[in-house]
Amino acid sequence: MKVRKFKESTVDKAPTILVLGYFDGIHRGHQALFEKARDLADTKNATISVLTFPENPSIVFSKFNENLLKHLTSDKKRLQLFEKNGVDFLYLTDFTSHFAKLTSHDFIENYLKKLNIAAVIVGFDYKFGSDNGTVKALSDYDIYQIPQISDSNEKISSTRIRKAVLSGDVELANQLLGYHYELSGLVVHGEARGRTIGYPTANVESKDYQYMPATGVYVVDIEVAGKCYRGMASIGYNDTFGGQTKTLEVNIFEFHDEIYGETATVYFLKLIRGMVKFDGVEALITQMKNDEKIAREFV
Numbered sequence: 001m002k003v004r005k006f007k008e009s010t011v012d013k014a015p016t017i018l019v020l021g022y023f024d025g026i027h028r029g030h031q032a033l034f035e036k037a038r039d040l041a042d043t044k045n046a047t048i049s050v051l052t053f054p055e056n057p058s059i060v061f062s063k064f065n066e067n068l069l070k071h072l073t074s075d076k077k078r079l080q081l082f083e084k085n086g087v088d089f090l091y092l093t094d095f096t097s098h099f100a101k102l103t104s105h106d107f108i109e110n111y112l113k114k115l116n117i118a119a120v121i122v123g124f125d126y127k128f129g130s131d132n133g134t135v136k137a138l139s140d141y142d143i144y145q146i147p148q149i150s151d152s153n154e155k156i157s158s159t160r161i162r163k164a165v166l167s168g169d170v171e172l173a174n175q176l177l178g179y180h181y182e183l184s185g186l187v188v189h190g191e192a193r194g195r196t197i198g199y200p201t202a203n204v205e206s207k208d209y210q211y212m213p214a215t216g217v218y219v220v221d222i223e224v225a226g227k228c229y230r231g232m233a234s235i236g237y238n239d240t241f242g243g244q245t246k247t248l249e250v251n252i253f254e255f256h257d258e259i260y261g262e263t264a265t266v267y268f269l270k271l272i273r274g275m276v277k278f279d280g281v282e283a284l285i286t287q288m289k290n291d292e293k294i295a296r297e298f299v
């Protein structure tokens, strides 16, 4: 897959199936658009292109809050998902005040007409341009609008997945994403307490703007130095010890190595329970033994 800033001089000239949208998470609803794109690319002997934005368009329209910078995936994972879904060319354009003022007609003239389009694919609710143009504005193209995909009679959407992650329902998030919700980060030093209670934990600090699942204890898989292990994670303030900062920590099963400075990827599989402020360390250890049993048995 080639990733480019959208410019007339950088667009590929071969016939292409153009998929339009923002695609936070590239969830099962989004994946349906790419399935159609692959079908059409085969029959029309065309490439697949996506024209999208690196950041959330709401930044231009809404009062700022930090969540506007967050995504369901890291930038790296987002690229991997586009590639896995068959995208050949990813064209990025910044969603700015100037961009937001373009009408649907301007967008077609300045962007679509620069590409050699064999077909256009959009989602069921696609609107574009300052005039809120619909697919009718794209009727000069071979245009496909993909119907909404539901799960448990409810639309699959980035908003629904975001809510599931923030409430700790990572199983629902995973089911709607079609893959496991993940966070990557550097393994850093904590209080060096974990080893003294028989449960060393790799403290994972992410530099990506992503949603952190709700505080609690989770069954996870963790990838470190190219290998994947089962583990159990804690997200919280280590209330039992009066901790002040929120950490993501993973006790990794069948693992005995020093990994400070390594990059680890944590895949969230299931919420086990909420965080508890225990009266003493013994009660915490007893609870962690139980968490371990659940995490080891989870399939």
Ligand SMILES: Cc1cc2nc3c(=O)[nH]c(=O)nc-3n(C[C@H](O)[C@H](O)[C@H](O)COP(=O)(O)O)c2cc1C
Pocket (backbone or CB within 6 Å): 190, 191, 192, 193, 194, 195, 199, 201, 203, 217, 218, 232, 233, 234, 237, 238, 239, 240, 241, 249, 250, 251, 274, 275, 276, 277, 278, 284, 288, 291
């Ligand atoms: C599976 C698991 C469950 C945990 N549950 C709790 C909990 O309920 N309450 C709590 O205060 N800390 C909990 N912790 C966090 C521990 O307090 C923390 O890992 C320990 O203090 C070590 O911290 P350190 O990495 O800074 O040395 C849990 C940690 C793990 C790995």
Ligand SMILES: Nc1ncnc2c1ncn2[C@@H]1O[C@H](COP(=O)(O)OP(=O)(O)O)[C@@H](O)[C@H]1O
Pocket (backbone or CB within 6 Å): 187, 188, 189, 190, 191, 192, 193, 194, 195, 196, 199, 200, 201, 202, 203, 250, 251, 252, 253, 254, 255, 256, 257, 258, 259, 260
């Ligand atoms: N099974 C394991 N799970 C997690 N970390 C482990 C494990 N075995 C060894 N380690 C190492 O020990 C460190 C965690 O020990 P811990 O006492 O909790 O210290 P810290 O407070 O610095 O996290 C990890 O960062 C890692 O380098």
